[in-house]
Amino acid sequence: MFRGNPQLTGVAAGSVAPKLKLAWMFKAEDSVESSAAIVGNTVFIGSDSNALHALDLTTGKLRWTYRTSGAVKASPAVSEGVVFVGDDSGEFHAVNAATGRTNWTFKTDAEIMSSANCVGDRVLFGSYDENLYCLNIADGKLVWKFQTAGRVHATPAVVDGRTFIAGCDGQLRVIDVGNGKEVSSCELGSYAAASPAIAGPRAFIGTLGDQFVCVNWQAAKQEWQYAPKDGEVHFYSSAAVSAGRVVVGARDKRVRCFDAATGAEAWSFETKSKVESSPLIVGERVFVGSHDGNLYELDLKTGAKRWQFTAGAAVDSSPVAARGRLVVASGDGSVYCFAPAAAE
Secondary structure (H helix, E strand, C coil), X not given: CCCCCCCCCCECCCCECCCEEEEEEEECCCCCCCCCEEECCEEEEEECCCEEEEXXXXXXXXXXXXXXXXXXXXXXXXXXXXXXXECCCCEEEEEECCCXXXXXXXXXXXXXXXXXXXXXXXXXXXXXCCEEEEEECCCCCEEEEEECCCCCCCCCEEECCEEEEECCCCEEEEXXXXXXXXXXXXXXXXXXXXXXEEECCEEEEECCCCCEEEEECCCCEEEEEECCCCCCCCCCCCCEXXXXXXXXXXXXXXXXXXXXXXXXXXXXXXXXXXXXXXXXXXXXXXXXXXXXXXXXXXXXXCCCEEXXXXXXXXXXXXXXXXXXXXXXXXXXXXXEEEEECCCC
């Protein structure tokens, strides 16, 4: 799923070889903003050509294409052999992962940019109709919906029976998954498109009003906030959290790393264009795309560049790692898979 786990920490469960080479490239019919979900040897990814694709992780061969009623900009989530994803016509789809056939669909009143999160027998996602939805995984029936005061672009995080959602109402809300009732909320300072990353009692999220915020969700209050004195930052990227570090991209071309406890800036790395891709942490390595057409590998401790790949088109998709491989997509519809170099 998007960010790799229900807490949305953006940390890979496995490792990636020290040296990578391009193993294959798949060309979609239109641009790809969706980030991949990898299960077993299959890559699931959406495209603006009103499609969800299933690709072979080893070869890049197309296994099946599922046609949606709108562009698929959201990232798919996979649970118990079912792929869940929404499209910009407002339709949410449950698709058989093996066959690419429809299990069920559910219609909202506006586009769905939020990726799904699954907990037990329920699936959660947001819509631009200002609601967070909770559906039954088996049949797609509505369990509950929670109305916010603005569009819900972000993916909901899930921890201990609580779901966390941010949106255009400028609030981080904590909602009980069981009954859909709000437990608490905290003001972020501006509207947010990024998804919250949860690590212990802390939630990390950037806003489009130039703040990057750490919220103690148990106390429903901010612990620290980063806000530059000069210029516009605009955090569209979702943060990755590991080993006491928080890494996030911004529209001012930079990737920043903060101390998770204090908010002190550990380092920043400047690309040549805005960074809307959400970073992936693999051990002590950070992988992140930029609108400048490059995929970067940075050192988690220092921010030093270790490697880069030039795609030739904006890389707003977030990289994903599984089974020793790295998958990322670009705005010209190319899906790239990197495997261990021959020497490895």
